[in-house]
Amino acid sequence: MNEIDERYDVDERFGVMEMFDDEVRSILKRRISIHPEDRIISLIWEELASKLSENEELTISFLSTCSCTEIHFISEVFEDISLNLKSHKFIGALRELEKKFPYIDMRADIELAEEYADY
Numbered sequence: 001m002n003e004i005d006e007r008y009d010v011d012e013r014f015g016v017m018e019m020f021d022d023e024v025r026s027i028l029k030r031r032i033s034i035h036p037e038d039r040i041i042s043l044i045w046e047e048l049a050s051k052l053s054e055n056e057e058l059t060i061s062f063l064s065t066c067s068c069t070e071i072h073f074i075s076e077v078f079e080d081i082s083l084n085l086k087s088h089k090f091i092g093a094l095r096e097l098e099k100k101f102p103y104i105d106m107r108a109d110i111e112l113a114e115e116y117a118d119y
Helices: 001-033 041-055 056-063 066-086 086-100 107-119
Strands: none
Touching: 001 041, 001 056, 001 066, 041 056, 041 066, 056 066, 056 086, 066 086, 066 107, 086 107
């Protein structure tokens, strides 16, 4: 692979990551804007979990850039993502988030992710 091909590959991956991030943040904005008792919330949770289960690498990269508020809302679907990914890498990402945001209790999410990954 020559230098031009390598640059194109990097640009293409960056574009994919940027598009993924934009899509997830769009779903998050809708989630944040609705009341927790709204009936549509389950549809938004499903959409968010599905998007974050599409690609483990993009998801982990995205989570590492999230704010505390974003992680708070995404944590509502950590169980679903864990079930879909069944991944030790995802568990590692959750542990990093737990260190970064110690005031968000993720112990149960991490334990469930470990159960799903080992199943």
